[in-house]
Amino acid sequence: MEAFIILLSLFALAVFLGVELITKVPPTLHTPLMSGSNAISGITIVGAILAAGSGDQPGAIVQLLGFVAIVFATINVVGGFMVTHRMLKMFKRRA
Amino acid sequence: MNSVIINLFYLVAALLFVLGIKGLTRPKTAVSGNRMAALGMLVAIVITLLDRQVIHYEVVFAGLALGALIGALMAAKIRMTSMPQMVAILNGLGGGASLGVAAASYLSFMAAGNELSSTTLIIANCAVMLAVLIGTVTFSGSAVAFGKLQEILPGQAIGFSGMKFVNLGLLLASLAAVFLLITGQAGIGGFILLVTLSLILGVTLVMPIGGADMPVVIALLNSYSGIAAAAAGFIMGNTVLIISGALVGASGIILTRIMCVAMNRSLLNVLFGKMAVPDSNSIDADEVYKGKVTSSSPDEVSMMLEDAQRVVIVPGFGLAMAQAQHAVRELADTLVSRGVIVEFAIHPVAGRMPGHMNVLLAEAEIDYDAMKTMEQSNPNFSKTDVVIVIGANDVTNPMAREDKGSPIYGMPILNVDQAKSVVIVKRSLSPGFAGLPNPLFAMDNAVMLFGDGKQAIMDLTAALHEAA
Numbered sequence: 001m002e003a004f005i006i007l008l009s010l011f012a013l014a015v016f017l018g019v020e021l022i023t024k025v026p027p028t029l030h031t032p033l034m035s036g037s038n039a040i041s042g043i044t045i046v047g048a049i050l051a052a053g054s055g056d057q058p059g060a061i062v063q064l065l066g067f068v069a070i071v072f073a074t075i076n077v078v079g080g081f082m083v084t085h086r087m088l089k090m091f092k093r094r095a
Numbered sequence: 096m097n098s099v100i101i102n103l104f105y106l107v108a109a110l111l112f113v114l115g116i117k118g119l120t121r122p123k124t125a126v127s128g129n130r131m132a133a134l135g136m137l138v139a140i141v142i143t144l145l146d147r148q149v150i151h152y153e154v155v156f157a158g159l160a161l162g163a164l165i166g167a168l169m170a171a172k173i174r175m176t177s178m179p180q181m182v183a184i185l186n187g188l189g190g191g192a193s194l195g196v197a198a199a200s201y202l203s204f205m206a207a208g209n210e211l212s213s214t215t216l217i218i219a220n221c222a223v224m225l226a227v228l229i230g231t232v233t234f235s236g237s238a239v240a241f242g243k244l245q246e247i248l249p250g251q252a253i254g255f256s257g258m259k260f261v262n263l264g265l266l267l268a269s270l271a272a273v274f275l276l277i278t279g280q281a282g283i284g285g286f287i288l289l290v291t292l293s294l295i296l297g298v299t300l301v302m303p304i305g306g307a308d309m310p311v312v313i314a315l316l317n318s319y320s321g322i323a324a325a326a327a328g329f330i331m332g333n334t335v336l337i338i339s340g341a342l343v344g345a346s347g348i349i350l351t352r353i354m355c356v357a358m359n360r361s362l363l364n365v366l367f368g369k370m371a372v373p374d375s376n377s378i379d380a381d382e383v384y385k386g387k388v389t390s391s392s393p394d395e396v397s398m399m400l401e402d403a404q405r406v407v408i409v410p411g412f413g414l415a416m417a418q419a420q421h422a423v424r425e426l427a428d429t430l431v432s433r434g435v436i437v438e439f440a441i442h443p444v445a446g447r448m449p450g451h452m453n454v455l456l457a458e459a460e461i462d463y464d465a466m467k468t469m470e471q472s473n474p475n476f477s478k479t480d481v482v483i484v485i486g487a488n489d490v491t492n493p494m495a496r497e498d499k500g501s502p503i504y505g506m507p508i509l510n511v512d513q514a515k516s517v518v519i520v521k522r523s524l525s526p527g528f529a530g531l532p533n534p535l536f537a538m539d540n541a542v543m544l545f546g547d548g549k550q551a552i553m554d555l556t557a558a559l560h561e562a563a
Contacts, residue, residue, distance in 0.1 A: 014338040018345030024120040030450030038185040041343040044192040051199035053149035069195025072188040074162020081133040082170035088125045090457040
């Protein structure tokens, strides 16, 4: 229970930090912000790797679910960061 | 590897994400910010791979390779006009990944045969169900949003007036399933039922939302994908998932709010309100336009532009549809080379997602300093000689300012009618998404330049060159 409260505090503080940071992002960058934050939400890849790669769980279904989750999250991460980079480079060009 | 060291590296990853988002607050630091966030992700992935729990590397690397290939291809191939579709796909996959992780965790809890005694397990179970519910709704909702944006599905609102009760019923049924699963009264069958209900709920939530409200939906689904990731983090007590999920969740919520404020509507109204509004107090389009609309030609407009000192271009979704961003750049360059001040006035909900127009204009190498927000633009329209509206409609409709009976009354608009002259590039007098006629078109200082957006702008630029 105590561990849960710590995690919950972490979550609440991160939400506030996020709000403070993101209100400062100018409207011009809102699309790259969405694709970039999307890439960050691909962090589920960590959970997916642990689900697919862990040895103590015998189920083939667990591994399959983990594998699908890895593919999805990796598309999210690689696609997200790359497309954000592509967009941001365009903004930088004439700066 | 020692779990303390692993968690310290997760902290490093989370800090890099925060610094990355901080970098996105300025165009100059944005590229390095994105790199920093990507580095954070790399740290998190590598340290997870080194985790002692990971044994089956072949499955993991196969998944990573396949995902990286698909992701890189998508990122390289996607057209800038289709960026809303790309973000919709990414949102959906994020939700899908959280669903996959949650389902895998649920099955391994079951396999481990743990009794529901410890509070830890109850909390983990709650997090599983939450991740399943939100992740699945994000997944199927994003699929529908993608279908609408890609025009596989009809763009307008689909549904019936009782739709919200169906949604409410589905939500309550899902929550009941969650309750039964957490208390151990339902097994794998209940779990599959929960996934099915959530899949349907995602579809029925997004189906009734029309094309121009898409910016809100995309931003909201963005937020959901973050919250689903955070919920997945609570399942295994993983700090980096919780922090990043919270950051993304906050980002999506803020963008959702900005979009709603820009339409002067509440989130609930966007999500559930549209079906209830038939054209009860509809204004007759013929009455507004009859005998008052002036049609113009590229030559006439180019003459107006020759005398202009200050020109403002207002882009809308029609610019994306016509792929007219490069043509617009040519026009702007031609004008700037003659000493004219050219600015772009961008309404927050122009296009199909937040910042959509800015990305298109940036693709055409238009300087971001020339892109102005609504707040920056509105005080200067009265000092502007010519405003060129391309593919925007409702966001310039003066009824929002003046007609208290109008459904869009109170929505902040670009006051283009205050300029000396307004040129509206449009195919016809057809109404925008709000289904209303636009009295702007009938004003004395407004002329219509009928035609395809891209062609009309190219003709205009050619006429300017000819006259020179």
